[in-house]
Amino acid sequence: MGQGHVETTEYDVVVIGAGPVGENVADRVRAAGLSCAVVESELIGGECSYWACMPSKALLRPVIARSDARKVPGLAGAVQGPLDAAAVLAHRDSFTSHWKDDGQAAWLDGIGVRVHRGHGRLDGPRRVTVKSPEGERHVLAARHAVAVCTGTRAALPDLPGLAGARAWTSREATSAQSVPGRLIVVGGGVVATEMATAWQALGSRVTLLVRGPGLLPKMEPFCGELVAEALREAGADVRTDTSVTSVARDGDTVTVTLDDGSTVEADELLIATGRAPRTDDIGLESVGLTPGRYLDVDESCQVVGSDWLYAVGDANGRALLTHQGKYQARIAGAAIVARAQGVPILETDRWGAHAATADHDAVTQVVFTDPEVASVGPTLAEAERAGRRVRAVDYDMGSVAGASLYADGYKGRACMLVDLDREVVIGVTFAGPGAGELLQAAAIAVAGEVPVDRLWHAVPAYPTISEIWLRLLETYRG
Structure with a gap:
């Protein structure tokens, strides 16, 4: 290849992001006969496979099974001891394939999807430029559609001292290789409550700091009340209506200062206060869109004002859940195929093949707490x-x-x-x-x-x- 020459390859569909959502878009369009490429800068399988759904539930399953068994006569006496933390962590590691994506890469290859490793950015309409880990550039041109499936990342608050505190996000909380003696969890949502449940049961002394009046504020009030009661019974220190004002780390100890002037010390600190879209460095400005925001889409997940760009899964902010993103991928995939084939879109049919109606009328969610x-x-x-x-x-x-x-x-x-x-x-x-x-x-x-x-x-x-x-x-x- 000559100096300065950039190779261009054309596909029917280009997908940016090979997590569960991107994989499902690719699967749907390939099943209909369209050619497809996916671009991934990390592990194929995405956040859910390696740092969220799968590892967190692998950590929680023994916790829940032991809790249930302790309430069954004839069995309770046999399960009073501590969990085998090493075995639980090894079980978790197996569910992440030890953070290797060979199996998922092979699956994409098996359905005829070309994987481009590297960072993908939009470069004008229907064009994606990929920079490989080796620094090489490649241009992918899409005949019909580009689907942004880049998900979200942990949103960290602007908190004095946080930058130097080596705080955990959800990624570290689900992939840690040892049990911290003391763990502070900041937040009251799903990640905070699930990880507090898991690490308390594995042997950490957990302090849960919640800014609002209760846990799981987006659900019915009794949900957070029952989970808080169970966490306290398990030994966790659950504090509501409290805010963190600063953080400091000195060696192996992290100190959190609260709004009443008191402090809490721990070995590790998990910040679980929300998510932000990973749309800040994907070239949205090249097509007239604002980087760093959730993308506004119609019911078929096509970006409003475009006839070729789609945002599927967390990138559109409709329902930040893996299964809802995969549902959107099936809807968007069907819409992409229909438009490519000149078939009328049924977006006005609320429960039709091209409308993600469940995103606002029937969103399902399970919080795997106890x-x-x-x-x-x-x-x-x-x-x-x-x-x-x-x-x-x-x-x-x-x-x-x-x-x-x-x-x-x-x-x-x-x-x-x-x-x-x-x-x-x-x-x-x-x-x-x-x-x-x-x-x-x-x-x-x-x-x-x-x-x-x-x-x-x-x-x-x-x-x-x-x-x-x-x-x-x-x-x-x-």
Whole structure:
């Protein structure tokens, strides 16, 4: 190749980012016969595979299993000892493939997707320039679409002393190779509560510092209350309505100063206060867009004002969850293929093939704390802010026969939201052991807009925790 010459390769679709979302976009367009390339600057498989979903749940699974077993007569006495932390960390390492992406790279190759390793940046309409780790440049030209699937990164607050404190973000919290003796967690959301749960159970003395009045503020209030109670029972120090004013590290000790002037010391500090889009260095300015922001998209995930650029997954800020991003990838992939083939787009069909309606009407989420929390659709507060006429029905999950068999002293709560104008369920929240496995039935009810009277005929098996559905419906009908 001559000096200064930059090779250009043309594909039907170019995807920037090879996490679960980018992989699914590539899979969908390849299945329809379009050629596709993906660009990845880190590991193929992305944040979820190596620093989020998979390692965090591998850390939490033994924690939850032990907690459940301790509530079962005849088994409780056998599981009173500590977790084998080394075995748990090794189990976690296996789920990340020891931070190697050979298997996922081979899968992309197997479906005919070309992988370009390096940093990808938009370079004008339908063009992506890739700078390889060796410093070589390559231009990828897209006939039909470029999909930005770059996800998010941890958002760090502007806090005095933080830069030199060697603080953990979610990446370090899920990949640490040893258990810190003391861990301070700043934040009250999903990452904060899950990692506090995991590391407390693995042997850390955890202090959880929450700026607001409770945990999990985006969910029904009882969720955060149950999780906070369980964390305190496990030995964690949970402090709400408190703010961090500065951080300092001296050798192996990090000191956090609070707004009341008191201090907390630990060996490690995890900052879990939010996420920010990874759109700051991908060339958005070359196509007239502002870097560093979530990209505004239509229901098919096409960037507003463009006929070729898509933003899929966390990059558009619609629903910062891996499974919702993969759902968007299926929708966007179908839309890209339809437009490439000249097929009419069905974006106006709310539940059609080209509209990501679930992103605002049926978002599902599970928080893998102890107890688990699971939800689909809006909370009561969100529904009321939106001006919807709804009724909330609450029920104690522990009073269901299946729950009492699941665990002695089962603590849990369920809430069902009914749209009174249409008589359909629009939201459901469960908090309790095993709650995550209840969620898909709720998601089907919400996405399917199943009338309450028809749900009456969906008979839950006895004795299972799913009988909570019958109790919620009986309470609603009165």
